Amino acid sequence: MIIRLDGINRMHINLKTKIPGPKSIALMEERKKHVARGPFHSTPIFIERAHGAKVWDVDGNTMLDFASGIGVVNVGHTAPEVVAAIQDQATKNIHSSINVLAYDGYINLSKKINEAIPGDFAKKTFLCNSGAEAVENAIKIARSYTKRQAIICFDHAYHGRTYMAMSLTSKVKFYKHTFAPFNPEVYRAQFPYQYRCPTCNGSCSQNSEKQTKPEGLRSDFNSDCSPCFQSFVNMVNGQIGAENVAAVIIEPVLGEGGFLPVPKGYMKSLRKFCDENGILLILDEIQSGFGRTGKMFAVEHYGIVPDLMTLAKGLGGGMPIAAVAGKAEIMDAPPEGGIGGTYCGNPVACAAALAVFDLFEKDKSSLLQHSVAIGNSISAKIDQWKKSIPQIGDVRGLGPMQAIEFVKDPKTKEPNKELASKVAKYCYENGVVTITAGTFGNVIRVLVPLTISEEELEEGLKVIEDGIKACL
Numbered sequence: 001m002i003i004r005l006d007g008i009n010r011m012h013i014n015l016k017t018k019i020p021g022p023k024s025i026a027l028m029e030e031r032k033k034h035v036a037r038g039p040f041h042s043t044p045i046f047i048e049r050a051h052g053a054k055v056w057d058v059d060g061n062t063m064l065d066f067a068s069g070i071g072v073v074n075v076g077h078t079a080p081e082v083v084a085a086i087q088d089q090a091t092k093n094i095h096s097s098i099n100v101l102a103y104d105g106y107i108n109l110s111k112k113i114n115e116a117i118p119g120d121f122a123k124k125t126f127l128c129n130s131g132a133e134a135v136e137n138a139i140k141i142a143r144s145y146t147k148r149q150a151i152i153c154f155d156h157a158y159h160g161r162t163y164m165a166m167s168l169t170s171k172v173k174f175y176k177h178t179f180a181p182f183n184p185e186v187y188r189a190q191f192p193y194q195y196r197c198p199t200c201n202g203s204c205s206q207n208s209e210k211q212t213k214p215e216g217l218r219s220d221f222n223s224d225c226s227p228c229f230q231s232f233v234n235m236v237n238g239q240i241g242a243e244n245v246a247a248v249i250i251e252p253v254l255g256e257g258g259f260l261p262v263p264k265g266y267m268k269s270l271r272k273f274c275d276e277n278g279i280l281l282i283l284d285e286i287q288s289g290f291g292r293t294g295k296m297f298a299v300e301h302y303g304i305v306p307d308l309m310t311l312a313k314g315l316g317g318g319m320p321i322a323a324v325a326g327k328a329e330i331m332d333a334p335p336e337g338g339i340g341g342t343y344c345g346n347p348v349a350c351a352a353a354l355a356v357f358d359l360f361e362k363d364k365s366s367l368l369q370h371s372v373a374i375g376n377s378i379s380a381k382i383d384q385w386k387k388s389i390p391q392i393g394d395v396r397g398l399g400p401m402q403a404i405e406f407v408k409d410p411k412t413k414e415p416n417k418e419l420a421s422k423v424a425k426y427c428y429e430n431g432v433v434t435i436t437a438g439t440f441g442n443v444i445r446v447l448v449p450l451t452i453s454e455e456e457l458e459e460g461l462k463v464i465e466d467g468i469k470a471c472l
């Protein structure tokens with residue numbers, strides 16, 4: 001245990017220098033000289049290694065990682081099973097391209113994904129390299145199948161940085177700024193953001209059935225949000241025509257948008273509307289998948305079945321791999337050669353992803369149960385902070401995918417981006433890596449590796465709590 005002068009005992013965090021330390025500072029100077037300005041750094045820290053929920057920086061500081069490489073290492077950093085699978089595969093075949101010399105890892109992983117996603121119909125999978133690429137391909141597949149063009153996405157959505165994914169993304173600065181023109185036939189509907197709902201100002205959540213939290217669910221999750229859904233229907237019928245819509249793409253829990261779960265009733269209405277109008281429903285589970293919400297996929301909280309899903313992040317345990325998966329007849333719409341890419345479904349990445357599936361299967365109950373347990377611990381803590389800190393306007397999430405939205409005043413709900421940024425800075429300076437989110441940049445999100453121990457979690461949450469109090 002590290003006994004600190006300020007009286008806070010740290011079992012896991014061990015800071016030997018100020019953060020950033022001298023080596024991180026020197027590397028950042030080099031980075032500025034040699035790397036394009038575009039890629040953003042939410043911390044000034046360079047790391048040497050990582051394991052479980054801990055990271056060690058180049059200056060020898062031990063920190064807790066509450067960001068998981070933006071929700072990727074759900075099974076923990078350098079999970080031994082994932083490392084072993086990568087090492088083994090790397091000695092056999094690093095790359096032959098599935099388009100030239102095929103290998104069983106691609107097939108085995110596709111089969112695993114088809115078995116894991118919901119739907120009692122035949123399913124197929126296409127593998128690619130990143131979330132954005134999965135989104136691109138999901139749209140290509142949906143258009144190819146429906147022979148329609150219009151795509152509906154949502155306010156506050158984030159789907160990636162390539163042109164179609166960026167066109168579907170909502171936030172302008174800095175995801176879209178200076179990059180226009182965007183893709184045509186993209187229509188944006190209002191997201192049922194209960195805390196800031198322009199249609200009903202949250203009244204639909206007040207009417208919802210109250211519920212305790214068996215799986216980290218808050219009562220407003222059950223809302224039907226019917227006024228918001230009616231505004232969606234009006235928009236489709238008034239501006240596009242349902243018969244022109246190929247697909248609706250939605251994140252069941254907004255990721256970059258600030259961890260807003262789609263209310264259950266809204267999602268069910270959306271599914272019904274899509275069915276009635278021959279529209280495909282694409283769930284983007286790139287951030288919410290692989291145990292992140294206490295279930296393998298967030299869709300399992302809803303009792304609906306999407307036509308297509310996009311997966312990435314947690315899938316590869318840290319290796320770059322992504323997937324589009326869903327109904328076989330839809331997935332088979334593009335002709336042979338119509339979708340693909342040199343690196344798609346790389347064998348080393350497939351091996352890592354198969355190891356991730358093994359971890360969820362082997363430890364099915366324990367990994368997902370732990371995810372639910374830490375979700376409950378996080379939500380209990382942040383719910384409690386909200387009671388005494390008026391600048392916490394909203395707390396929300398599903399399972400361990402929890403977030404805190406800061407406001408200047410609880411009545412006006414004016415977003416408090418400055419506070420979120422200050423808290424994030426306080427946290428990394430004190431040994432906890434967090435990231436912000438939200439269209440207004442005023443949200444701190446908790447994206448811990450799902451293997452984090454309760455002790456590590458508690459220590460990290462204490463730093464966040466201290467940070468909020470210190471920065472008010």
Ligand SMILES: Cc1ncc(COP(=O)(O)O)c(C=O)c1O
Nearest residue numbers: 130131132158159160255286287
């Ligand atoms: C919901 C969602 N979709 C798509 C993406 C894009 O994924 P990638 O960064 O791998 O391109 C992200 C990334 O944060 C995401 O959270």
